[in-house]
Amino acid sequence: MSRHFTKDHEWIDVSEDVGTVGITDYAQSQLGDITFVELPEVGSTVGKSDSVSVVDSVKAASDVYTPVSGEVVAVNDALADEPEKVNTDAEGEGWLFRVSLSDPGELDSLMDEAAYTTYIAGL
Amino acid sequence: MSAPNPSGWQPTMGDADYADEGFVTASGDRGLLLEEALSFEIGSAEKCGVDLIEPEHEPADALAPFLRKHAPDLPGLTEPEAVRHYSRLSRLNYGIDLGPFPLGSCTMKHNPRLNEKVARLPGFADVHPLQPTATVRGALEAMQELAHWLIELTGMAGVALSPKAGAHGELCGLLCIKAAHDDAGEMRDVILVPESAHGTNPATAAFAGYKVESIPATADGRVDLAALKEKLGPHVAGVMITNPNTCGLFERDMKAISDAVHAVGGYVYCDGANFNAIVGKVRPGDLGVDAMHINLHKTFSTPHGGGGPGSGPVVLSEALCPYGPLPFTERTDDGLVHLVEEDNADEFGHTKAFGRMTAFHGQMGMFTRALTYMLSHGADGLKQVAEDAVLNANYVLRQCEDLLEAPFGKAGPCMHEALFSDTNLPEGYSTLDIAKGLIDEGFHPMTVYFPLVVKGAMLVEPTETESRIGLDRFIASLRHVATRALNGDESLHAAPVLAPRRRLDETLAARKPVLVWKGEDSG
16 A cells, blocks of 8 residues: 655545545644535546545635546545544544546656655645 | 823723622623523513414415414514614624724725615615616616716726626626627636635636636735646636735736736636725726626625625626626616616617526615715725725734734735734744634734635735724734734633633534524424
């Protein structure tokens, strides 16, 4: 399993061409308390960098962009009742949706953990 | 500062925490600062505040399925209880008639009382939209006059008066753009929107069926012209630009943006929410704008927020005018003003209207107020409105930038809004603390955490309404609260402590909102 990051602060874990996507711990810390998560529809086809989900916090509503193209195969329904999971465990239980990758080559354009850490340090 | 009383004596409200005085009141009131319960807690479902006549007949059988099984859970209040309830609640409220309302991007200005007087004239207030037009010539004349001045002030070709607020106006503008492309047989599916746009812009574009692509901002807070040009193409229906933008800055490249968009066959929508900063000084038509809504409830001083309905007329360029919605007013050679609707649109050569935005002609009460504001100010007065709004914002910016980070302050003057950020505050202190501290100071906070492109944004729009003395009072309070944060004053985290309610749990309110009162039985 490998984890990749986007400049828009999403992370993606890929295992057997299915990617699990969430927002980074840095992103949740910037957004503040998350109050609502709007998730994509299972079965919908998404293109890399499409806005597919929205995370509402007390400060703002923020779009979440999918790091890869493919089909949405699962969403984290638990967030409907407990959006705070995105705050407490953004890069674990607070995952948002799973995408079955149509082009695994797209992962090459993303950052690894070291590159992302350097990136946010410069913000 | 002026001293209202030469002796220096000032009334004081006493200490904040009256429990420290050794007693609390049984009522929860503090002198004349009144506590207030819910209407359900004051009244009860068993009581009734009115004496209804017993029905003479049993209800018709046909209505039987619709009869209530149970009495509704309404609070039974006597008339004085109901009147007092709302009067007491109103004393817990804060409004523009009580003090400055520096909400950036909202233009909360004073609502002149002359507007109210004119709006209440029977010829305007007591007419019905379905009355024969021959009996409402005066009202139509006023609409035509308002339309004339909106066109004049914006340098455009026509105006649709009917949209009911800003976002409604945005939709009207985009539907005009869509109708124009459809008429030309073109399929265009993308609207470009800058990152710093009002949230309603991308929402409107999506609602109108377009895909939204965002344009990044430059380091000095403006639209990145080069990035915009890269995104242009035959698939772009148009662009939505706010000018002055939400960072309180004038888009210097506006004409170049318009030219580039027109060159690829797209249209330019301008969000006119910030028109107050340039009214009388800049005509959007000269900048190449094709459609722009004007918030009468902002620039032209009609009531705003909870105070009254919005009104968002849309001015249109020559190219988009043929597609503007019905109805609208037009004067014929005999001097009469007509309402152009579906049954007479042909006579007026308006055959391509995309439809209607509203059932009737729009917000008459707001038209009369806005027209009164325009005519009472005159051309020179409206120009001064823009100048004073900008001057006041720059005064706030320069008076506070030594304490609060001003992201674009060094680049030059701002327009009508002063933008600060919390990046220079110590660890653990944020924009939220400044906003809550201002409540203790007796001010409505500024707009916070918007625009999103600035971290911990604080957007202050004083408007031209505030006097120098009023601004100095606000600035003194903002500086005091900022200083408390800079000094690490822990007590600021508890603010507000002097308001009717303490710091509310906004997270809980958003996650688990309680929107409906439930009685003990129905709970």
